[in-house]
Amino acid sequence: MVGVIDCSMNIEPARWRIFRLQTLAFTLLLGLLIAWSYFLQRNQLLLELQEDLRTVARHLTFSVEHKDGKLEFDESIYLANRSERFQLGADTAVQWLDLQGRVVRSRGGLAVEARPLQDDVLEYQQKPVAAYLYTLQAKTSRQPYGYARVAMSLGPLEQKLNRSLGSLIFIGSMLLVGSSWVSWWWTGRALRPIVEAYQELSTFSGSVAHELRSPLTAMQLNSESLCRRWRELPPEELELALQELSQTSIEMSRMVDDLLFLAQLRRNLNPALGNVGTVDAMPIFAEIVASLQGLAAKRQVSLSWQGDGTAMLGMEERHLKMMLRNLVENALQYTEAGGRIEVEFSGRQLLVRDTGIGMSSDELARMCEPFWRAEKSRARHLGGAGLGLAIVSGLANLHRIDLQVESRPGEGSCFRLGFSGL
Numbered sequence: 001m002v003g004v005i006d007c008s009m010n011i012e013p014a015r016w017r018i019f020r021l022q023t024l025a026f027t028l029l030l031g032l033l034i035a036w037s038y039f040l041q042r043n044q045l046l047l048e049l050q051e052d053l054r055t056v057a058r059h060l061t062f063s064v065e066h067k068d069g070k071l072e073f074d075e076s077i078y079l080a081n082r083s084e085r086f087q088l089g090a091d092t093a094v095q096w097l098d099l100q101g102r103v104v105r106s107r108g109g110l111a112v113e114a115r116p117l118q119d120d121v122l123e124y125q126q127k128p129v130a131a132y133l134y135t136l137q138a139k140t141s142r143q144p145y146g147y148a149r150v151a152m153s154l155g156p157l158e159q160k161l162n163r164s165l166g167s168l169i170f171i172g173s174m175l176l177v178g179s180s181w182v183s184w185w186w187t188g189r190a191l192r193p194i195v196e197a198y199q200e201l202s203t204f205s206g207s208v209a210h211e212l213r214s215p216l217t218a219m220q221l222n223s224e225s226l227c228r229r230w231r232e233l234p235p236e237e238l239e240l241a242l243q244e245l246s247q248t249s250i251e252m253s254r255m256v257d258d259l260l261f262l263a264q265l266r267r268n269l270n271p272a273l274g275n276v277g278t279v280d281a282m283p284i285f286a287e288i289v290a291s292l293q294g295l296a297a298k299r300q301v302s303l304s305w306q307g308d309g310t311a312m313l314g315m316e317e318r319h320l321k322m323m324l325r326n327l328v329e330n331a332l333q334y335t336e337a338g339g340r341i342e343v344e345f346s347g348r349q350l351l352v353r354d355t356g357i358g359m360s361s362d363e364l365a366r367m368c369e370p371f372w373r374a375e376k377s378r379a380r381h382l383g384g385a386g387l388g389l390a391i392v393s394g395l396a397n398l399h400r401i402d403l404q405v406e407s408r409p410g411e412g413s414c415f416r417l418g419f420s421g422l
Contacts, residue, residue, distance in 0.1 A: 011195050015187050022183045023176075030176060034168045041164055045157050046132075050122055053134035053150050060094065060148035061138040091153035098146050112151045119147075130154045215248050222248075258387045261322075262370060265394030281311040281320055281419075282345065288324045289343050292332070300337035303328070307345035313419050319395050326388035327352040327415050335412075350417040359407040367405070368393035 088094060093108035101117045111128045119137040124130075131153045138146050226233075226241055233241070289305040296303035313320070324343070331341045334356035342353045359367060370390045392415075396403040402418030 011191055011198075015191055018187050018191075019180075019184050022187070023180050026179050026183070027176060030172045034165075034172050037168055038161065038165055042157075042161055045160065049132060049152055049154075049157060050134070053122065053132060053152060054136075056094070056150045057134050057136035057148050060096070060150070061136055091155055093151040095149040095151075096146060097149060099144060101147075104146070108151075110151050110153055112149070117147050125151075215252050219245060219248050219252075255387070258391060262387055262391055262394060265391065265398060278312045278314050279317050279320070281313045281315075281350075282307050282309065284317055284320050285324055285343065285345055285350070288321055289328065292325070292328050295329075296332060296341065299332055299335075301332060301335050302340035303332075303343070304340070305343045307343075311345060311348065311419075313348075315399055315419075319399070323392050323395050323417065324350065324352070326392050327417075330388045331356060331413070339412075348419045350419070352415045353412065354414075355412040358409045358411050358413055359405075360409050364405060364407060 088108040090109035093106065093110035093112050095103050095112060096105040097117065098104050106112075110131060112131070112133065113125050113127065115123060115125075115133065115135075118135060121135055123133040123135070125133060131151050133149060133151045135147055135149045137144050138148055222241060222245055226238070226245075230238060285307060286305055289303060293303055328341065328343065331352060331354035335341060335354045336356070339355040341355075342351070344351045344353075368389050370387055393403060395401070396417065400421050402416075402420070404416040404418070405413060406416075407413035
């Protein structure tokens with residue numbers, strides 16, 4: 001018995017590989033997006049910090065006054081275009097320096113390392129605390145009288161960036177989990193047709209091997225027997241044995257041709273369709289029925305044909321012959337001696353009725369599967385590989401012919417081919 005090969009163990013590694021590659025690609029893309037967002041936000045915050053430094057320095061150079069030899073300035077400085085105020089706390093520092101670089105006044109808790117004085121210069125210090133410094137010269141009537149230096153620690157900025165980075169990583173992790181689930185589901189769904197095709201191919205290949213094994217074995221045994229005994233056999237018996245070998249080879253050749261033709265149909269190819277012309281189906285159908293009368297008589301089955309006039313169909317002649325021949329041969333295989341088969345064409349509809357064994361609803365659902373037979377032992381004994389109805393169904397799909405089947409166990413079957421679209 002030919003069974004379906006379970007290829008799940010073979011397909012799972014491929015699914016895992018595809019899933020890992022997709023997850024890795026999405027992780028890299030997500031990582032790049034997070035890094036880009038992080039550095040974009042960092043650059044924006046640094047630009048804002050530098051602008052704040054310049055704003056505070058300008059404010060100091062315009063607001064500081066000399067009173068009794070001392071410098072006075074407001075410790076709460078409003079930043080331009082902002083509602084916030086520059087608070088002199090542990091993360092900030094303001095220094096007022098004279099022209100010689102001596103610190104005259106300082107406020108705030110941030111430690112600032114000594115640096116040479118330069119006008120309108122933004123600097124970065126790493127020790128003792130990472131911070132940005134900005135120094136601006138103060139002038140009166142274009143005469144400098146000192147320098148204002150403002151420093152801001154990068155600590156608050158880094159804390160804000162860390163919180164933002166944590167949010168980005170959390171959101172990215174959720175997206176990664178969701179995308180991984182979708183990727184796993186999509187990978188399974190994408191591979192499902194491949195699994196089904198592989199299973200179908202395995203079953204089909206097993207059926208082909210099973211069907212070819214019997215005639216090949218018979219041919220081998222008969223050939224070996226003839227090779228050993230051909231001198232001893234009477235001419236009549238030798239001729240009969242050679243005829244059996246010839247008949248078996250013809251049947252195998254037809255099976256191979258049917259398999260190739262069916263493979264083309266199942267791959268949705270147009271088997272040598274070419275430029276289809278219009279043919280009169282009536283003489284074609286009558287010819288096929290007449291050619292099968294001998295086989296029907298041998299099996300003691302009545303085969304009749306009914307059809308008048310002409311029926312011009314836009315279809316290849318050989319396809320018409322294949323469809324009717326396969327339908328009639330199928331009916332002959334499953335009709336007992338003394339039964340009858342009626343072939344009729346009217347109203348652009350071809351009917352093939354028989355009084356055979358019939359089929360149940362489950363059998364009707366499977367009748368177009370390659371190598372399937374309603375009664376395997378009976379059909380194999382009478383010939384045929386179970387490809388006829390599969391070919392009929394494939395040709396019907398190819399030419400958009402309406403194929404309908406009515407059948408009941410013990411009451412026979414009726415196949416209808418509607419050619420209204422041709």
